[in-house]
Amino acid sequence: MPKLVEPVIADPDDIEAQIECFKAHGYVILPDLLSPDEVDTLNDAIDRDRETNPFMWFSGTAPDYNCNLLLTEPAFEMTIRHERLLPLIGNLMGGPICFEELAVRHRDGEDEAHDTGWHRDRGYWPDHPLNLDYPQVIYYLNDVNETTHCFSISPEPAGGEILDDKDAHLERGGILHFYGSAGSAILFNCATLHGVTLRKTEKVRRTIQVYYGHPDRRSLSEVTLMPPSLWREHPDPEVRRFYSKFNRYTRVMMDGLSMTDDREHSLPNL
Numbered sequence: 001m002p003k004l005v006e007p008v009i010a011d012p013d014d015i016e017a018q019i020e021c022f023k024a025h026g027y028v029i030l031p032d033l034l035s036p037d038e039v040d041t042l043n044d045a046i047d048r049d050r051e052t053n054p055f056m057w058f059s060g061t062a063p064d065y066n067c068n069l070l071l072t073e074p075a076f077e078m079t080i081r082h083e084r085l086l087p088l089i090g091n092l093m094g095g096p097i098c099f100e101e102l103a104v105r106h107r108d109g110e111d112e113a114h115d116t117g118w119h120r121d122r123g124y125w126p127d128h129p130l131n132l133d134y135p136q137v138i139y140y141l142n143d144v145n146e147t148t149h150c151f152s153i154s155p156e157p158a159g160g161e162i163l164d165d166k167d168a169h170l171e172r173g174g175i176l177h178f179y180g181s182a183g184s185a186i187l188f189n190c191a192t193l194h195g196v197t198l199r200k201t202e203k204v205r206r207t208i209q210v211y212y213g214h215p216d217r218r219s220l221s222e223v224t225l226m227p228p229s230l231w232r233e234h235p236d237p238e239v240r241r242f243y244s245k246f247n248r249y250t251r252v253m254m255d256g257l258s259m260t261d262d263r264e265h266s267l268p269n270l
């Protein structure tokens, strides 16, 4: 059984310390990234959308999972271009960054505990100094501890040797169960081994997952539609650029709905 490791929490007001933490451990914990009022706003928005648009709450085969809340509940935008996240992620990526995906999840309790579903969402990018293609941020919208489901990660040095073998990765890095209060978040490379640890519990856990990418790399996924309110109508050209990386899902929908692609920041169709 791999060892359990304690979290390392870099000073939230010191971006250099956070960068060093990411380089050494492959993650940055961000306590209180959302205020209690913001958490309430987002939980209310989820309640409203689950009531109004229940058919939007699935993704692939997963229920209780909505990747298009930007279309119906624009408040979620605050979790994407967060003022404490963008400078940190931009620095780690080493160039301009784009939005890729927003996934909001409501998980009910379970009758039985399940081992962590260890996986990598995507591969590493070995040409990048930190092997970083798609950073991900997971926010908690309720308090998470030993009595709830939790996010788990096997830490690793960001630019270090890539251990493709899962057992070797777990043996080297151990297991960090990420616990935190509502509004806390964790940033990591979505290629780093991670997963959800499901507990026998009656408690609900809600999470927001945000993915970012480089403008000139393939789109991460085909689940989030880029809202015209952000890529076309937003008054700030930098915001319009940030939301201009169209995945194929967006392009197919726009073609089908006879919407013209008049992006001023048209990015390659990779």
Ligand SMILES: O=C(O)CCC(=O)C(=O)O
Binding pocket: 121, 150, 151, 152, 194, 195, 196, 197, 207, 209
């Ligand atoms: O829900 C979690 O805690 C983990 C989510 C996850 O594993 C993923 O997004 O790939």
